[in-house]
Amino acid sequence: MLSVWISLLLFCPAIVRTGNVLVVPVEGSHWVNMKIIVEELHSRGHTISVVQTIDSWYIKEHSPFYTAITVKSESGFDEGFITELIAKLLEIQRNGRSPWARFKLEMEQMEAASVMHIKGAQLVEHMFEDKQLMQSLKDAKFDMVLTDPVILAGVMLARHLDLPLVFNVRWTTHGEGHFSIAPSPLSYVPVPGLELSDKMSFSERVLNVCVYCFTKFHLSQYVVPHYEGLMQKYFSQDSFMSLFQRADLWLMRIDFVFEFPRPTMPNIKYMGGFQCKPAQPLPPHLEDFVQSSGEHGVIVMSLGTLIASLPQEISEEIAAAFAKLPQKVIWRHKGERPASLGNNTLLVGWMPQNDLLGHEKTKLFVAHGGTNGVQEAIYHGVPILGLPLIFDQHDNLFKIKFRGGSKILNIFTIDRESFRQGIEELLNEPSYRTNMEQLSRLSRDLPMKPLDYAIFWIEYVIRNKGAGHLRSESYNMPWYSYYSVDVILLLLGLLLIMILTFVVLVKNLCSCVCRRIKRKRD
Known part of the structure; x- marks a missing residue:
């Protein structure tokens, strides 16, 4: 028996090789999925240290899964700033969808991005100038850095410490991740935000090229200048883009069930839906409510982690539409209770979203189109009534609509009747459910689970001290x-x-x- 164990230890080094991982995350919904990877790495015996800032709101200082390293500086991604930004973006959209409103929306996001990058650069400067902090990071002898490149701190820290770098990524500091590393022919690779497919007309291709050039201009004017001082001081031999492109692995939070086919690279590994899992039993009070729906089933509504509540007049219209339906409704809602709320609607401050979407009685998901929610809806085969608000949500929902699994409404122009009609169309037209179930089958038909696949590649980098041969x-x-x-x-x-x-x-x-x-x- 002893010889068997010795053989296992000798011939299966991957089983016993654990690592020391430095995680530099991004707040909000980005941390929600990064936390899943952190917890899975911890369960496999890895030691995890997570960098947090003094304005952290989702990332807790104390956790059984990691040790927090608190940097006494702001990240630029704090709760107050994000809440205020979202309120401004929603207000602009409420005032119309004219070209001028769209221009104002883009400019507001650019200015906000500029502020975030100023604070992001200050965060990096603070870290690098804190000799005690940097020495402690060097003494910790980390095996790699795992980061979300929406902010640059983790990217620069990995380069400064000369550590292998792995991205948990869809977006980078300067846009969708593929455009930074993979060939992206604009003839059939749409720029995110345009709601275009890979089958573009001539006029759409013209638009695609023009917007791509505009994003390059935005990068040069609103992003790169904030880091020029840091680049000259600490990375004089590198270009701004090369800091990203030298990453060992890009763990993409999408797959080609969701994304349109496009060129890729050997060090891009796809883990779309890694946060999805089979539904677990609901808490008793929710299970009782769901079962009380009978044959009509349940509608689930959530607008994600960043949208606490909608303007009251919109909430009233939504609540009134729900009240006319025979289905029961579970609505994640933190604002003032709508006066038009019906007896069939349960308001909750938090919900086990994955478990609800996986419940056999769930008929429809009313959602804003965040990546996490869209992936969970695909996994469980639930049609989506989309109410996109900001950022990439319009684009995410368009991809599902293109595949026949979603209908999109403008949340700022809906009334109770149009909202109810949208729900009834999705419930009564079988093709929506059929198409989502087909996407669900495709997303599950894999040689290994996406989370296991992601962990394998992280451990691959640890075992091999990088993956430069894939770069x-x-x-x-x-x-x-x-x-x-x-x-x-x-x-x-x-x-x-x-x-x-x-x-x-x-x-x-x-x-x-x-x-x-x-x-x-x-």
Whole structure:
């Protein structure tokens, strides 16, 4: 028996190799899914340290799963700032959907991003100048950094400490992650936010190219300038983009059941739906409420972690529409109780969303379109009535609508009748449920669970001290080399020389012939 255990230890090093992981997360819903990975790593014996700032609101200082490293600086992603920003964005949208309103919306988001990057750069500066903190991080001998690149702190910290870097990513500091690392032909790869598919008309392709150029302008004006001082001081040999592109692994929180097909890279690993799992029994009071729905079933409504409540007049219209339905409704709602609320509607401050979506009596999910909720709806095959509000929510819901599993309404123009009609269309038209169930089957038909897949690759980086062999060398190339501009100019130069040489030869030949003809005539 002893020899068997010795053999296992010798020939299965992956089983016993645990690591020391430094996690630099992002607040809000981003932490909700990062926490799942942290807890799973902890369950497998890894030691986890999580960086938090003094304005953290989701990331707790004390946890059984990790040790917190508190940095006495602001992240720029604090609750007050985000709440105020969302209120401004909602107010702009309430005032109309004209081109001017859209422009104001984009400008407000750019200005907010600029403020966040200023604070983000200050956070990095504070960390790097705190000699005691940096020494303690070096002494901890971390095996890798796991970070969400929506903020730059983890990216720069990994480079400064010379540690392998793994991203839990869909978005980076400067946009959707693929555009930073993978070839992205604009002829069939839509820029996020445009609600375009991979089948674009000519006019849509023109729009796609123009918006892509605008995002590049936004990056150069509203993001990069805030980090130029840090880049010159600490990373003079690197470009801004190369800090991202040198990451060992990109764990993408999507898959190609959700995303449109596009080029990818060897160090991009897809873990879409990693937070999804089979439904667990509901708390008794919720189970009783669900069972009381009878054959009509239940509608679940949630607008995510960042939207505490809607404007009261909108809540009243939604509540009145729910009151006319035969279904029971469970609504995550933290605002003032609507006066039009019916007896069939239960307001809750928190809900076990995954377990409710997986319940056999759940017929419909009314949602804002956050990635976590959309993935859970796909996993459980529940149609979505989309009420997108901000950020990537419109785009997420469009992808489900394109596949026939969702209907989208403008939350700022709906009334009780249009909202009720939208619900009834989804409930009465079988194709919505059929299409979502097909997406569910595709999302589950995998050789291993997405969370296990993600953990395997994190442990792969720990075991092998990085994954540089999967990383493209494009990050080391200047733009003119990446796009072969220098090669094209050389070939064009050679072609021009050949053409000029040919022209000179022909001219000289013609001149000689003309002289001979003239001599013969003379």
